Amino acid sequence: MTRTIHVYNLKGEKLQDSLQFSSLPKKIKGSLLHQMAVDYLAKKRSGSANTKTRSEVSGGGRKPWAQKGTGRARAGSTRSPLFRGGGVIFGPKPRKYGGIYTKQFKKAALRSALLNKSKTWFVLKEIEAKHGKTKEVVELLKHFKVKSALFVDEKISDLFLRATRNIKEVKAISLNSVNVYDLLKYEAFFISLKAGKKLAEVLG
Numbered sequence: 001m002t003r004t005i006h007v008y009n010l011k012g013e014k015l016q017d018s019l020q021f022s023s024l025p026k027k028i029k030g031s032l033l034h035q036m037a038v039d040y041l042a043k044k045r046s047g048s049a050n051t052k053t054r055s056e057v058s059g060g061g062r063k064p065w066a067q068k069g070t071g072r073a074r075a076g077s078t079r080s081p082l083f084r085g086g087g088v089i090f091g092p093k094p095r096k097y098g099g100i101y102t103k104q105f106k107k108a109a110l111r112s113a114l115l116n117k118s119k120t121w122f123v124l125k126e127i128e129a130k131h132g133k134t135k136e137v138v139e140l141l142k143h144f145k146v147k148s149a150l151f152v153d154e155k156i157s158d159l160f161l162r163a164t165r166n167i168k169e170v171k172a173i174s175l176n177s178v179n180v181y182d183l184l185k186y187e188a189f190f191i192s193l194k195a196g197k198k199l200a201e202v203l204g
Contacts, residue, residue, distance in 0.1 A: 001026050001115075007123045007193055012143030019123050019196045023204045024115045025108075032109040033116070033180055036101070040181035043098035051091030054079045060086070107203055113183040114203075120146060120188040127153045127172075127192045129163035137163045137170060146188040152178055152199075153192040175199065 001024045007017035054060075060079030067074050075082075081089045114121065122144060129136040137160075141149060148169035151160070156172045164170045171182060175195045183189060191199065 003118065005121060005123050005196070007125055008144075009125050010128070010140055010143070012140075015125060017125070017193065019193065019200065021114070021200050021203075023111055023200070024118075025111055028116050029108065029112045032105070032112050033184060035099075036106065036109040036113075036180035037184060039099050039101065040179055043096070045097045047095050047097055049092035050094055051088040053089075053091070054081060054087030057085065057087050109180050110178070110183075111203055113180045114189075117183055117189045122188065122190050123196045124190055124192055127151055127160060127190065128157060129160045132159035132162040134163055134166045137167060141170070141188075144188060144190075148186045149188040149190055150182050150186040151190045152195055154195045154198065 002020060002022045003024050005019045005021065007015045007019060009015060054077070057079050060077040060083075064075050064078050065072060078086060080086050141147065149171075151164065151170070151172040152175055153160075153172075154175050156174055161172055164172045169186070171186065173182065175198060178199070
């Protein structure tokens with residue numbers, strides 16, 4: 001499915017330029033969006049939960065009592081999980097929670113996310129805040145009548161990052177950080193013309 005997207009300036013005025021996206025699907029695939037959104041959140045987990053096994057806890061180097069004659073159950077070490085202060089059986093260990101997906105799968109999910117944003121997807125001639133002021137971004141949002149937005153450029157300038165820092169409902173990221181979760185989270189999606197052309201190439 002081919003989609004033509006008009007290009008705007010920072011005042012919300014339509015320009016003569018346009019951007020062609022030829023790889024968008026005909027239907028939004030909700031299952032793909034769900035999997036990639038859950039995966040994004042899973043990868044943000046620190047995964048630092050940790051317990052010590054019997055080989056890691058201290059002490060218990062010698063046999064606590066004789067094998068026979070005490071009337072007690074036999075024991076070889078106080079590091080056994082049966083003892084207080086002993087190791088933990090099958091306890092949590094540091095790990096990564098995210099899944100592994102193919103490039104094809106990720107691209108398909110991203111295409112669906114873009115199709116989902118078709119009504120609030122804007123291509124800007126350039127993304128900039130000349131003075132690095134929050135007011136500049138607030139005015140931009142007013143021109144397009146949106147309250148929350150994701151801004152994507154090849155490389156976000158320091159001035160624009162500074163201008164968006166104090167706005168809770170705005171996020172600015174570079175092109176290589178585009179993800180399904182952010183596309184679903186924010187009301188509008190703004191991308192620069194240069195970054196848009198590269199994204200169209202990558203998605204085929």
